[in-house]
Amino acid sequence: MTEHTYKHIEITGSSTESSDKAIENAIEKAAQTVHMMHWFQVIDTRGYIEEGKVKYWQVTIKVGFRLED
Amino acid sequence: MTEHTYKHIEITGSSTESSDKAIENAIEKAAQTVHMMHWFQVIDTRGYIEEGKVKYWQVTIKVGFRLED
Amino acid sequence: MTEHTYKHIEITGSSTESSDKAIENAIEKAAQTVHMMHWFQVIDTRGYIEEGKVKYWQVTIKVGFRLED
Amino acid sequence: MTEHTYKHIEITGSSTESSDKAIENAIEKAAQTVHMMHWFQVIDTRGYIEEGKVKYWQVTIKVGFRLED
Amino acid sequence: MTEHTYKHIEITGSSTESSDKAIENAIEKAAQTVHMMHWFQVIDTRGYIEEGKVKYWQVTIKVGFRLED
Amino acid sequence: MTEHTYKHIEITGSSTESSDKAIENAIEKAAQTVHMMHWFQVIDTRGYIEEGKVKYWQVTIKVGFRLED
């Protein structure tokens, strides 16, 4: 059945490794309290710089999860 | 008194019938747990297609509700 | 001849029935004072909620009408 | 398997009846030549006005369909 | 350590005094239930008018707060 | 009754004092000819600079007012 309702939340994950890893970290963290997450969308990709190098990546995503019927 | 605070949430409702009905379904579902909802704004109207027909409508709305004083 | 000039106005119509009807109400009202309206474009679709139901729809449209030569 | 590729096209459908019907007309027409359409997203909702009434609705949608493997 | 996760919420504060005060009211209210708020970003500045004067200011902000590790 | 129609106009107010005051000046000026103004929304905040100081603030707002029934 398709008449589900979804809620979206916006979270920012960080990683010293890569932009993809920052997304994976955000989802892993959110999964501790949110269930039935289905998709994400990248909203903003940022990062912090120290001594002319990327110190860590920060990616903001919107995550959609299904509300229980 | 007008110095209220409002919170917004973003939800997606579905309907096999119409885009307006998808909005109504989302609000009805949210009303089970959120109180004092005042307004909504349409953010995105999408739908799924099967065999060249709209199978169901999916409308994402932002809903504003008042925080209790 | 095609060297017409058009003016655009932005109006919001309301309806307790549907989002399409809110648009029709806005245009009908505007037609009382504006002539030669040619087209509209939806700018924003909102609505008010009471007791977990859509109380009325509010759609903001931009309307284009021809200035008399 | 999930490593599909999708292509998007942008089309505008018309209807004298309603905005939802304009979308359905666009999809029905596209289905004559495009296969495996999966979803649509509303890009722009417009309409033409005659004598102070909506003469017909014109809705532009983006349609996604799967490329054959 | 920098691999924190942040969540964003969107709230609207009101004030009869000024647009800055509306933001401060929103944050003060949110602080009653949300901890570790770090930053805000203004999304929309609106207000209500009565008898040709600004009756109250309404500013919508996005607030970011850190999720506990 | 809620089936009102609203019209929006866009105006820019100026002030040597503050951005909020520029908004108040715009509304006060518009109130001389427009009645039943209900709300405003900030569209653009600018200003002019002279000798490294803000000479005056210029804020563009959209104002909504109700059309008489």
Added chain:
Amino acid sequence: MTEHTYKHIEITGSSTESSDKAIENAIEKAAQTVHMMHWFQVIDTRGYIEEGKVKYWQVTIKVGFRLED
């Protein structure tokens, strides 16, 4: 004195000649009824095509004019 108030209107001009000429036509037409126009900003540049050629240009501009003190 700088505490002026400006109003903006949105108009579309047409020309069979060029996009710049469409803007000039819109302003010339508006000047018949609006005084103290100061600036314009291009919002949208479109045109109509006949037999694979640009039949006429249509440029939508926002025009700002000063309200009389």
Added chain:
Amino acid sequence: MTEHTYKHIEITGSSTESSDKAIENAIEKAAQTVHMMHWFQVIDTRGYIEEGKVKYWQVTIKVGFRLED
């Protein structure tokens, strides 16, 4: 009859002469394979620079054409 369906394509034309000419070149080229083109909309105006002068103009347009019934 108004229940037509339109398809949009996005193309970029070039010209060493002017931005308007880049649009005309794009349409002329497209007309070799696409029929019943009705309108265009400018999406992006760019250009290439050589030795401090505009070497050629590149304008991206969206073109709408009618699908055959």
Added chain:
Amino acid sequence: MTEHTYKHIEITGSSTESSDKAIENAIEKAAQTVHMMHWFQVIDTRGYIEEGKVKYWQVTIKVGFRLED
């Protein structure tokens, strides 16, 4: 010679590996039927989640290719 015409298409590629790989998959697939592709631009980065992990990445790109003279 620089008076070329380019066409843009919008495609979505998928990968279980990374966001960059999703782009490469989309381009490789498109290359089977489209020639003279020159550039791409990322439009949207999304992904699907299963059991709190990124199941696959979905990146939508716009691809520009040269029309034959």
Added chain:
Amino acid sequence: MTEHTYKHIEITGSSTESSDKAIENAIEKAAQTVHMMHWFQVIDTRGYIEEGKVKYWQVTIKVGFRLED
């Protein structure tokens, strides 16, 4: 004479006091090295929060200044 050229820079100013003051601080700082600044436009209004209060305001502005002839 009006055939001037202007350059824009983007700067962020901070203030513990107000959003307007953050703008004034940014301009005052820039005036130490940039001459003939004419106008600014607000791009983004943010702030930092400590213990549920606005610790300082951060406003990003675009500043336009005239290049010497």
Added chain:
Amino acid sequence: MTEHTYKHIEITGSSTESSDKAIENAIEKAAQTVHMMHWFQVIDTRGYIEEGKVKYWQVTIKVGFRLED
């Protein structure tokens, strides 16, 4: 070799003649101090009006130039 770095600047050029000429003036002026400019993109097209006529055109462009290796 393709691993170049480019910097973008935003400038506004003016012309009493045409919008294209305003762009050319901006680039010619910038070329006095900036080398290796490669491309531009139009950001905003505006103009000033005097006595119901375009007094001069003002076009804001982003210009990209290569940083020396």
Added chain:
Amino acid sequence: MTEHTYKHIEITGSSTESSDKAIENAIEKAAQTVHMMHWFQVIDTRGYIEEGKVKYWQVTIKVGFRLED
């Protein structure tokens, strides 16, 4: 003390390897002349295609650095 002023510049980095590497290259290059860079934000991700493969990635970022007090 928090009353710092920041300046933003926009640069594009290239890499034959990955989109993240293009960002790192841009920052490394900028670090040769700009000091106290704090953060970046991705503005645009593009790339060049040769023979149906990504030849190199081009990512445009905005970089913020602190102005010396």
